[in-house]
Amino acid sequence: MIEKPSPAQDGPDGFGPGGPTVAAPTHSALAPEQLRWFCDPAQLPFETTEEVQVLDGTIGQDRAVRALTFGLEMRGSGFNVFVAGPRGTGRNSTVDAYVRRLAESQPAPGDWCYVHNFKDTARPTALNLPGGRGAVLTEDMRTLMDAVRRELRRVFESREYRQQQEETYGAVTETRDRLIRELGERAQQHGLALSMTPSGPMIVALNQGRPMSQEELARLPDQERARIGQQGDELARALREVGEQVRQLERETHQRMREQDADVARSTIEPLTRELEVKYSDQAPVREYLSQVQEDLIARAEEIHRAAQASAQPDRDAQQPMPHALAQLQNQREEAIFDRYRVAVLVDNGATQGAPVVVESNPTYYNLVGRMEYRSELGSMVTDFSMIKAGALHRANGGYLVLNAIDVLSSPYAWDVLKRTLKTGQIRIENIGEQFTPIPAATLRPEPIPLNVKVVLIGPPNVYYTLQFQDEDFSKLFRVRADFDTEIVRTDEHLARYAAFVATQVREAGLHHFHRGAVAKVAEYGARLDDHQAKLSARFQQIGDVVAEASYWAEKAGSQLVMAEHVARAIDEKTYRSNLIEDKIRELIDDGTLLIDVTGAREGQVNGLSVLDLGDYTFGRPMRISAQIALGADGFRNLDRETRLSGRIHSKGFLILTSFLQSRYAQDKPLAISARITFEQSYGEVEGDSASSTEVYALLSALSGIPLRQGIGVTGSVNQRGEIQSVGGVTRKIEGFYDVCRVQGLTGEQGVLIPPSNIKNLMLREDVVDAVREGKFHIWAVSSIDEGMEILTGVKAGTQRDGQWEPGTVNQRADERLRDYAERLKGFGRVPDRAESMERTPAQVDQRTPRVSQERALLDLIAMDARHAPDDEHDGYQRGPDTKGEWAESFDQRNGESCE
Secondary structure (H helix, E strand, O other): OOOOOOOOOOOOOOOOOOOOOOEOOOOOOOOHHHOOOOOOHHHOOOOEHHHOOOOOOOOOOHHHHHHHHHHHHOOOOOEOEEEEOOOOOOHHHHHHHHHHHHHHOOOOOOEEEEEOOOOOOOOOEEEEEOOOHHHHHHHHHHHHHHHHHHHHHHHHOOHHHHHHHHHHHHHHHHHHHHHHHHHHHHHHHOOEEEEEEOOEEEEEEEEOOEEOOHHHHHHOOHHHHHHHHHHHHHHHHHHHHHHHHHHHHHHHHHHHHHHHHHHHHHHHHHHHHHHHHHHOOOOHHHHHHHHHHHHHHHHOHHHHHHHHHHHHHHHHOOOOOOOHHHHHHHHHHHHHHHHOOOOEEEEOOOOOOOOOEEEEOOOOHHHHHOEEOOEEEOOEEEOOHHHEEOOHHHHHOOOEEEEEHHHHHHOOOHHHHHHHHHHHOEEOOOOHHHHHOOOOOOOOOOOOEEOOOEEEEEEOHHHHHHHHHHOOOHHHHEOEEEEOOOEEEOOHHHHHHHHHHHHHHHHHHOOOEEEHHHHHHHHHHHHHHHOOOOEEEOOHHHHHHHHHHHHHHHHHOOOOEEOHHHHHHHHHHHHHHHOHHHHHHHHHHHOOOOOOOOOOEEOOEEEEEEEEEOOOOEEEEEEEEEEEEEEOOOEEEEHHHHOOOEOHHHHHHHHHHHHHHHHHHOOOOOOOEEEEEEEOOOOOOEOOOOOHHHHHHHHHHHHHOOOEEOOEEEOOEEOOOOEEEOOOOHHHHHHHHHHHHHHHOOOOOEEEEEOHHHHHHOOOOHHHHHHHHOOOEEEEEOOEHHHHHHHHHOEOOOOEEOOEEOOOOHHHHHHHHHHHHHHHHHHHHOOOOHHHHHHOOHHHOOOOOOHHHHHHHHHHHHHOOOOOEOOOOOOOOEOOOOOOOHHHHHHHHHHOOOOO
């Protein structure tokens, strides 16, 4: 039964909420079959998932797969891929599967090594070798250095080498001794002698064959001292000449010895390196490197010789052994000489099958481009080419690198270095700290490595659009976008693949197999997640969670097979874990803290429906919307908008409904009304336009004086023609209102108004559908404001003919109220005639105010009607111009009055 508004008498002003009304026609509610999609288990061609093959590929992501395949296979600079889609849509698993499948058919890249640069020690040289040859070269160089060290030590310690050294040094010694002996004989002829001191030979005077003291020299006659001094000077000059001859001879000897060492080293090293040169004859960079190694070893033969002698000293001097620490130091020095000849393998692809696929979960600056490690030596931090470590770009070079876009953007400098590397086509290893060090420190500048990689970024769509508009390099570097949809069209093929997904989850996670009835429930849950009867959700993470939880409840029930009731239990338990806030709000409604009526009828009051999104849980709740009207000229005002508690979409929706009311009722009169509407007990921001039709119903009820049924919740937006438009969250809104009605008692007259375009979005709970089937609850689809008002009031909305609304209808009652307001406002501002003016006392007439000012005040007041615009800098509105408006002009013309 529809509650009829009780008759009421006209008020003292001649107009009131009473009077006869015309009953509305009957509007049919939706059938239970229209309220959700039921998946018939019989249409699934299996009994259990044990009969179903695992899922191969994706479900309904053809667009994304085509784009991804194109981006991965397309060669050329900048054809990297951005995979856009929400989490849980299978984007990561799909990318991983397709990238690895494509990589398997491609050749593995080569190895990259760093070696010492003999021309510029601060710039290590990068060598590229076929896959696996880097480790071989490392071992070959280690073997070569061991052989070089062993052979050089053997040669330098051989009897022949020592004999050659002794002969060379013996000739020098003999020549030196002969020159000194001849000089000594010459000195003796003059009574002088050469005395050997720590600082070298000195000339001294002799007295009876012994050196003369200073006292004896002083007692000699002056002539004798002069003679000795003269002869001493001559001998000193001769001694200096001899010393120069000896030093020159030693230099020549040392150079001869160095050349001998080089010859010995060359004859020893060349046979050893020749073997490697033959082995790596197909690698020109390696041959060049081996040639440089050979020349450097020969040039450092003397240093190697000395280090070998120092290291072998304990073996030659067993009677006076070198302390252990010093011996260890000597060995370390010898090892350090050969460190520069090592090969540091940066990337080893010897075991790689196909192109490499690298998924970097922590894409920091250093994890992307590599880093140089340091060690402490004598209080300083030092590094060398052997301490260079590879980054993800090195490991993925020649293949594919998969990154999470948000992780890259969240890590300092990671996005910049990724872009720079892709633009230059080179991987440069640099210490980022140098950018912030006032005094640059000595460090390495490794040779850049050429880059050949396909980068796949995975992220939400808003990140893609932000980069597209904010980063000018992004569109050049990531030219392919692969969009993952959150929904798929429900077809028999996709239902079969849904079942294959369940079977895959069962096998991979070791779950209990599903009966086909349970699979049907999973499919229904997918439709409910997407809020669409003809589509299924592609958020497979949430679907997978329900599959796993249903298996858990089946095991708890002692069942080896997951049945439909176990899936339902999993969904209910999942809801129960998340709906604490929903229960708290319902408690506030039940105990009267939040005022919601679900029975009776109220004028200017209606139950709007809103949706609260908690991230992992969404639910609907009713909210009271009330409207109050009064005589005035400031039009329709939304209190939430006035207090800046409404968002832009809600504000736009309110302006649209205002436009609708103006176009319907203000064609022959001004809207002389002051109307206020608000969401009661709402203290946060109100956003969205889904309550705009609800607000119209409240205003029309207040204008017509016809009460609205409180047992009906309303959702739907309205356009300027009064047509009801679709909204979001309709399923949750209906269920939220149903739960409130159920707790307070279902009367059989309660229900919800929704837009017809939202019927396809209904996936109501089975208990709600059962209540509709039993006639305890109703869902109406209304296409216009008039249809909604007829259901809410039981009164016909009415049509307009020849400018007049059908009597006894909602529109006629509202129009009469507005016309009455316009007449009243005109009466308050009417200028008295001469007779009325004479009857007034002087105190009643303000002589200072001209007559035209009163008329102008009336015109200005009327002209303000519906001339409001948002003004963020003031109180939210901006009043219209203080001039005579068109409504004022028409008002004057109809009443034959003029302000002039």
